[in-house]
Amino acid sequence: MIVDAHVNVGIREQIWGLKKHTPEDQIELMERCGIDYACIFSPAPGLVRPEHFIEGNDYVAAATAQYPDRFIPFAILNPWYRGEAIDELNRNLDRGFGGIKLYPPGHGFYPIDSPLVDPICEAAIANDIPILIHTDFNTKICSPYHFAALARRYPEAKLIMAHLGMDPDVIHFIPDIIEDLPNAYVEISCTPDIPEAAVSRPVARMGSKRVLFASDAPGLAPELAILKVELAKLSAEDHAEVMGRAFMRLIPEDRRPKGYAE
Numbered sequence: 480m481i482v483d484a485h486v487n488v489g490i491r492e493q494i495w496g497l498k499k500h501t502p503e504d505q506i507e508l509m510e511r512c513g514i515d516y517a518c519i520f521s522p523a524p525g526l527v528r529p530e531h532f533i534e535g536n537d538y539v540a541a542a543t544a545q546y547p548d549r550f551i552p553f554a555i556l557n558p559w560y561r562g563e564a565i566d567e568l569n570r571n572l573d574r575g576f577g578g579i580k581l582y583p584p585g586h587g588f589y590p591i592d593s594p595l596v597d598p599i600c601e602a603a604i605a606n607d608i609p610i611l612i613h614t615d616f617n618t619k620i621c622s623p624y625h626f627a628a629l630a631r632r633y634p635e636a637k638l639i640m641a642h643l644g645m646d647p648d649v650i651h652f653i654p655d656i657i658e659d660l661p662n663a664y665v666e667i668s669c670t671p672d673i674p675e676a677a678v679s680r681p682v683a684r685m686g687s688k689r690v691l692f693a694s695d696a697p698g699l700a701p702e703l704a705i706l707k708v709e710l711a712k713l714s715a716e717d718h719a720e721v722m723g724r725a726f727m728r729l730i731p732e733d734r735r736p737k738g739y740a741e
Contacts, residue, residue, distance in 0.1 A: 482723035483517040485668040485693035491525035502542035520553040523582035547737040553578040558595040559587040577734035579610045583621040591621040592628035609637035609729045615645045630663040647671035654684035668695035678711035687720035
């Protein structure tokens with residue numbers, strides 16, 4: 480079984496033009512790559528006003544309704560909208576969404592460990608859903624250090640670090656930052672092409688139940704992410720965890736794809 484924990488589905492006008500990745504496009508990509516399930520959410524760039532987030536989440540909801548046996552929808556939220564963001568989360572929880580996606584650099588440049596994020600963390604804990612958080616070192620607001628601070632403040636929250644910070648030099652040290660935080664998970668999309676640093680070392684230090692396969696499709700090729708895991712030469716048990724079981728365990732049973740059984 481393969482579960483892609485990071486997929487962008489939608490139509491968004493961005494600074495580099497119109498970007499489009501339809502549900503049909505994603506299913507075709509999954510069939511080509513042998514991927515069984517995908518965690519999908521709206522592309523983050525281009526979301527500015529509250530109604531843009533609503534439109535993006537509606538597109539994801541429609542995609543999931545079309546393919547309920549393949550997709551796990553996450554709601555993309557902007558903490559700056561405070562109560563409106565929580566209302567939008569609740570609206571999507573009512574229709575079966577399985578988690579939350581946050582993208583600080585594109586949505587008001589908020590530090591990920593800011594109190595602004597607290598209501599969203601508290602809502603995620605109350606509903607037992609994970610939060611997938613973009614991380615990088617360049618923007619200075621959502622580094623793995625910011626992520627770790629948030630994980631310490633909310634030990635009951637299930638927090639997924641996207642991209643392991645995206646830095647080819649620092650990626651080797653990410654397990655040092657979060658290995659003592661059992662509620663902190665990592666996913667390998669957009670990581671440097673260093674299987675040892677992106678996969679083997681996190682698994683060895685944190686355990687395979689906290690390392691998740693992800694591609695950041697369609698911008699990045701799932702085939703390359705799959706190869707990165709294969710080159711890590713994990714045990715059969717660790718491979719199964721990383722490629723899907725660990726992610727599905729984070730999703731409440733009633734929010735998993737239709738017909739899914741571990």
